[in-house]
Amino acid sequence: MPKKIIENSENYQPGLSIDCVIFGFHDNQLKVLLIKTPFDEKWSLPGGFIPIEEDIDTAAVTVLKERTGMQGIFLRQFATFGRVKRNDLDFGNAVLDHYDISREDGKWFTQRFITIGYYALIDFLKAVPQKENSQEIIEWIDHKEVPELILDHREILDKALNTLRIELNLMPVGYNLLPEKFTIPQLQKLYETILDRKLDRRNFLRKITNIGILNKLDEKKSNVAHKAPNLYTFDTDKYKEVLKNGLNQGW
């Protein structure tokens, strides 16, 4: 991809890229989609450039779709990273050398780049990670076992995780990440996995019930030894409403 872009650089917004922190949840594991390119020993976040004729949000949707095959998914811009020194000329030159592009022809690629960060949260079993070429590795890596990343990608990842944790206070999470029918302990585990800490069972039940996005079913979870827990579904209308307006638990 970089070669095609460098050769058509006039069609892309100069000095501006997109990086996506794609979190994947399943069965109490929180992973991040990472790529190892042939240009560097370090791993990197999936990213892309912004076509002159495309909204930045659309360009982010494209990255997510190309890398996971998924669309219509929770995807949010969270911060723009623009320290002068975040660019690394060594990395840029390694890419140019790999494609046998001269430093002069590749000037567009080695200019100062500022990057807009987006994050997504999806079920990693539903995604099909896509390589851009055969020399690339793309993999779901546990968020606690992330190897060294290129440039400032570690900072971008940390900021995304921090934002996700803060936004748990502002919006509901769980839709598309849990089975259609789930128990409160399953939902609590999702929150605990993202926050990386234990939550009090009663407090959680009270708070999550107060939001008003859950439908309690007349069914209980089967195949459970004794005291089968109740099953719930999300009330999707209310869920969307709260997603739009925020939890508003504040002042």
Add this chain to the structure above:
Amino acid sequence: MPKKIIENSENYQPGLSIDCVIFGFHDNQLKVLLIKTPFDEKWSLPGGFIPIEEDIDTAAVTVLKERTGMQGIFLRQFATFGRVKRNDLDFGNAVLDHYDISREDGKWFTQRFITIGYYALIDFLKAVPQKENSQEIIEWIDHKEVPELILDHREILDKALNTLRIELNLMPVGYNLLPEKFTIPQLQKLYETILDRKLDRRNFLRKITNIGILNKLDEKKSNVAHKAPNLYTFDTDKYKEVLKNGLNQGW
């Protein structure tokens, strides 16, 4: 300023600008610093461009300092705006015509621009609004009486205000905006002004006390008819700590 920048455009990041939503609070009024340039009938947010050799956050600090004379102030990046159609060629051309710059020489200025939004919250009585030139008007305007704005500046302003309101749930506010010694009703009024709604007195007292950033003084407000309210100061160490780590009132 635009003329100087257009003539030295190689020193600035292409296609990327900064816009600052500078909120000013004093005596239960929330205002926004707006500019009326000679290029357009509409008002605009103060903004600027990003020197190639400068971090984006530093460029934002520069805008705030040049426009208000204030530094070291609460200033936060909140979103980046990048719809394709946010640029308005008519506006760009009006600027070029004003400075008598040809469309060809001014191409840097009329390219597609994406803008990074920052917001600040300051005491408007402490700020000295600065014009860039004699043909410009710069003014504090009540946030409920904002006139029509250029480009997508209304959207940027609305998003900033919405972010500020959400962030009231995540961080303390008030330092530098209230007298050194203040009463709980004064602090509550600040919150009510930003949120644009009444808050329950007891709830507010309980929540604000729980945060642990207030020192209750052994003094009462004087010149008050009867039942003089207690005076408080911020515990600046705890205030800074909470500002750094968030209110953490969540799960």
